Amino acid sequence: MSARAKRFLLLVLAAALLIVSGQVQKSMNRDRVQLGLTIGEPLQNAPPMLAFTTVALGGFRGLISNMLWIRANDLQMDDKYFEAAQLADWITDLEPHFAQVWNFQAWNMAYNISVKFKENAPGDYSDRWRWVQRGIELLRDSGLRYNPDEISIYQNLSWFFQHKIGQNLDDGNLYYKRQWAEAMTPFFGTGGTNFDNLIHPQTAGERTNAMVLREKYKIDPVFAQKVDAQYGPFDWRLPEAHAIYWAALGLKMAEENPVKAKADDLLTLRRVVYQSTLQAFHHGRIISNPFTKGVELAPNLDLASKANDVYLGSMNADLENSNHISAAHRNFLRDVVYFLYENNRMTEAAKWFKYLGDKYPDMRIVDNDPNSLPKNLTLDEYAVAVVQIDIGETSQERVTSAVQGLLTHAYIDLAIGQDDRAAGFQLLAEKVHANYQAKMGRDQPRAALPPMNDLKRTVLNMLLDTQQGLPFAARAALRTQLRMPAETNTPPVVATNTSSAMATNVLETVSTNSAPPVLP
Amino acid sequence: MQRIIAIAWLTWKAALRFRLFLVIAVLLLAAVVGLPVMIKDDGTARGFTQILLTYTLSAITGLLGLSTLWLSCGTLARDIEECQIQVVATKPIARWQIWLGKWLGIVILNAALLAISGACVFGLLQWRAAHLPAAEQKILREQVLVARGLARPQSVDAQINAQTKQVLEERLKSSPDLAGSADLPEVEKQIREQVKAIYQIVPPGYSRQWRIDLSSQMNSLRDRPLQLRIKFNSAGGGTGRTFAGFWQVGDAQKMEPWQSESMSLSSDTFHEFQVPANLLDDKGVLAIAFLNPNDTSLLFPVEDGVEVLYPEGGFALNFARGLGIIFCWMALLAAIGLMAASFLTFPVAAFFSMAVLAVVLSSGTLADTVASGSVGVGNDEKGIPGHSPADMVLIPVFKGILVIVNLAKGFSPIDSLSGGLAITWGELGAAFGQIVLLLGGIIGIIGIVLFSRRELATAQGNQ
Numbered sequence: 001m002s003a004r005a006k007r008f009l010l011l012v013l014a015a016a017l018l019i020v021s022g023q024v025q026k027s028m029n030r031d032r033v034q035l036g037l038t039i040g041e042p043l044q045n046a047p048p049m050l051a052f053t054t055v056a057l058g059g060f061r062g063l064i065s066n067m068l069w070i071r072a073n074d075l076q077m078d079d080k081y082f083e084a085a086q087l088a089d090w091i092t093d094l095e096p097h098f099a100q101v102w103n104f105q106a107w108n109m110a111y112n113i114s115v116k117f118k119e120n121a122p123g124d125y126s127d128r129w130r131w132v133q134r135g136i137e138l139l140r141d142s143g144l145r146y147n148p149d150e151i152s153i154y155q156n157l158s159w160f161f162q163h164k165i166g167q168n169l170d171d172g173n174l175y176y177k178r179q180w181a182e183a184m185t186p187f188f189g190t191g192g193t194n195f196d197n198l199i200h201p202q203t204a205g206e207r208t209n210a211m212v213l214r215e216k217y218k219i220d221p222v223f224a225q226k227v228d229a230q231y232g233p234f235d236w237r238l239p240e241a242h243a244i245y246w247a248a249l250g251l252k253m254a255e256e257n258p259v260k261a262k263a264d265d266l267l268t269l270r271r272v273v274y275q276s277t278l279q280a281f282h283h284g285r286i287i288s289n290p291f292t293k294g295v296e297l298a299p300n301l302d303l304a305s306k307a308n309d310v311y312l313g314s315m316n317a318d319l320e321n322s323n324h325i326s327a328a329h330r331n332f333l334r335d336v337v338y339f340l341y342e343n344n345r346m347t348e349a350a351k352w353f354k355y356l357g358d359k360y361p362d363m364r365i366v367d368n369d370p371n372s373l374p375k376n377l378t379l380d381e382y383a384v385a386v387v388q389i390d391i392g393e394t395s396q397e398r399v400t401s402a403v404q405g406l407l408t409h410a411y412i413d414l415a416i417g418q419d420d421r422a423a424g425f426q427l428l429a430e431k432v433h434a435n436y437q438a439k440m441g442r443d444q445p446r447a448a449l450p451p452m453n454d455l456k457r458t459v460l461n462m463l464l465d466t467q468q469g470l471p472f473a474a475r476a477a478l479r480t481q482l483r484m485p486a487e488t489n490t491p492p493v494v495a496t497n498t499s500s501a502m503a504t505n506v507l508e509t510v511s512t513n514s515a516p517p518v519l520p
Numbered sequence: 521m522q523r524i525i526a527i528a529w530l531t532w533k534a535a536l537r538f539r540l541f542l543v544i545a546v547l548l549l550a551a552v553v554g555l556p557v558m559i560k561d562d563g564t565a566r567g568f569t570q571i572l573l574t575y576t577l578s579a580i581t582g583l584l585g586l587s588t589l590w591l592s593c594g595t596l597a598r599d600i601e602e603c604q605i606q607v608v609a610t611k612p613i614a615r616w617q618i619w620l621g622k623w624l625g626i627v628i629l630n631a632a633l634l635a636i637s638g639a640c641v642f643g644l645l646q647w648r649a650a651h652l653p654a655a656e657q658k659i660l661r662e663q664v665l666v667a668r669g670l671a672r673p674q675s676v677d678a679q680i681n682a683q684t685k686q687v688l689e690e691r692l693k694s695s696p697d698l699a700g701s702a703d704l705p706e707v708e709k710q711i712r713e714q715v716k717a718i719y720q721i722v723p724p725g726y727s728r729q730w731r732i733d734l735s736s737q738m739n740s741l742r743d744r745p746l747q748l749r750i751k752f753n754s755a756g757g758g759t760g761r762t763f764a765g766f767w768q769v770g771d772a773q774k775m776e777p778w779q780s781e782s783m784s785l786s787s788d789t790f791h792e793f794q795v796p797a798n799l800l801d802d803k804g805v806l807a808i809a810f811l812n813p814n815d816t817s818l819l820f821p822v823e824d825g826v827e828v829l830y831p832e833g834g835f836a837l838n839f840a841r842g843l844g845i846i847f848c849w850m851a852l853l854a855a856i857g858l859m860a861a862s863f864l865t866f867p868v869a870a871f872f873s874m875a876v877l878a879v880v881l882s883s884g885t886l887a888d889t890v891a892s893g894s895v896g897v898g899n900d901e902k903g904i905p906g907h908s909p910a911d912m913v914l915i916p917v918f919k920g921i922l923v924i925v926n927l928a929k930g931f932s933p934i935d936s937l938s939g940g941l942a943i944t945w946g947e948l949g950a951a952f953g954q955i956v957l958l959l960g961g962i963i964g965i966i967g968i969v970l971f972s973r974r975e976l977a978t979a980q981g982n983q
Contacts, residue, residue, distance in 0.1 A: 079751075079788075079789045079790045080570075081567075082561065082566075082567040082568075082570040082571045082574075082938075083571055083574065085560050085561065086559050086560045086561070086571065089560050115761075115762055115786040116786050116789040117786075118783055118784060118785050118786075118791050118793070119783065119784050122781060127564070130564070170762075171762050171784040172784075
């Protein structure tokens, strides 16, 4: 046999042996786990470079990881963060099965490093947001890739959405929410609930969308829809829905891998679910303001029933902490009643008010008022009391300011087409005004509030002011809603509103006590 | 001199013959070109440039440093071991000339390699910067690809020392027992911190003013905006808390000052923000005031709490000066390697040189030990210092090592370049004086003496 043929045969043999050893490797890895031959499980889904590094470095991995960790810590102490992402990448690559390493590095980026950056311009927290994203990506894209059944990673990921983005403890939280909503809108649509196009995409664009959601954001639309059906309906442009998604996925993984699930982790995941549901109830709806091009968050009142179920379920599942959860549940029910009232959904408000009374008949529902048992208060009294807790019921200035604030909300909601909310705010303003006058105004005329119509006129004039008021388009919409004449360059004189049940004439510049146009 | 140059040329020829120059040049270029592809940055052009500068210059320093040690050990030790030196030494050339010639050859080789790789880094940075959007370019040119001078308020150390001394004397009068006590240094330290706090703290609802003298740059700073770099600490809140702050720059009695909006700032970190031009008063002093609207005190360290960064020069010259300091390090490493090879065999010399390098790199640990006052382990939680019988010997030795190491390590061109801070000609001159002339000179003299006294023919027996 010639030397060339021999070399060729050897090469073929080497290739064949390589392929066979690759096949044997799989069963060997399985045996390693089953027979308990190794503490660490073989690395799954790792790119070749990472797989090679982890094997080639052997026991030195820990040493190098420690050195990198020390460097990262030193640099952080010196406020040098530009290397942080790279060092975190290397450290986690060296210890890919050590969940705490992933969790720490992600937390460090999302919490400790992000806040080191200041506001770039008013309302612009892009530098902070970049680090929050880095933390999320580290867990979602890499941590879970190598540790798909590690519950603590799901727990941290869901917490980032619930706490870092969802809550308002970071000055940049509104910026984060806006960025996340902008990122999610192409997938979930302007209503935030577009599952059909993601699950059954028809067009090329929809297929691309579904693929990007799966590949980039690691969100399975089928599971997301299941979560939405179980706990929702949510607006999936908001972080709470994603907090619940990752927590629910963590709970599912825990069910499938009970060995990996620790009691504390499960408890935390359940807490994320019910706390995020409560958050979504409080501010889980996006209202676009077409005039300012901005968005506002409003309560997602449709969640009341599901959120209630989640609370009841959590109390049953976590008997040890059921007292704490029931206290949270009571607070939630009080909010449900108030928010429904505020949004003029009186029937539902009355239903939940009764439920609150039935469920917690012996517990007061107004803070600092020992007599405020549910049986002692009407729905109206309760709603007014909630407002007055915040403003202090004996302060003339603060009550005036609060009533004006409620009226401002009412007119702005009217301008942007939120008629129910507008009516709710107006009603609440009137109740607060009436309640104060009943208590203070009669006994102490010097402390009486201005007449309600005067307050309305003041607020309306302020909002319709061409220099300091709402944007032109919003003023026009408000005038249309109130059936006032269109704005002219000359000062408006008199407008008549005859259609509204509560309508009276309005004077913008003439000082009389006649009432301004009000909500239809 | 001609003889020294002849030896230097021979060293060059050897480096070229063994393709050392080519290999190192390729490795350096691979590092410069390959690193940008491999590294993961923070997502900003500024961050990318900073990490690129740091990693490429560190890689160049590391590769060049190791090859310098290797080459300097090898070129002399192997010449001795392989008896080639006997051919040279029998020529009319002094031993010190051979030694200096080899050092000069290595140093010139380093200069060439540093120039090539430095030019590549510089070109890469400029090329990338030119392809960025205008806004990113602006940030880059203002904060990284620039040489910014740094000015601080006048030092208050003298006042702190005087007041500390005064308070301590009063304390000793009221508690005479303290004079002989072992706690005296700790008491003095605490008093100093209390006095220092007076100059640092801004209580809730109060403001503090700093004045920074920029009179020497007054003319060059006309119509040029400045950067304010601030840092504060706070006892209140966790790591995630941020604090509001209002800044006013410019003397309100002499001009219309610049006032910031409320800023959301975190503690324990540097924040940089731009302030408009022409806020210096007629004497070139910049008045800076901070109002603390928070419910907790904020502490601006006297060392680096409030600083002004001002444009001082271009990046190109700054970069060249930075490379100049790296070059000084290489010259020192060449001297260390040659000194080791002057009396040791090649492997031992290489090991010795690496050991010296390890000591230099672990100087942080030595500094920590010196600061704690003992090589023993104490209890930080209870405030009990460590103690060891070896302290009497080791601590002074560590102090001595640190003094020597800091002569070379006290310069940080890579940090300065990545932070956009100016490396002055004075700094470069100091680096040359301390690293090349002083340390390199001492090591060179030792190496020359050892080499001159060595019996070269005895190495023949090892072959």
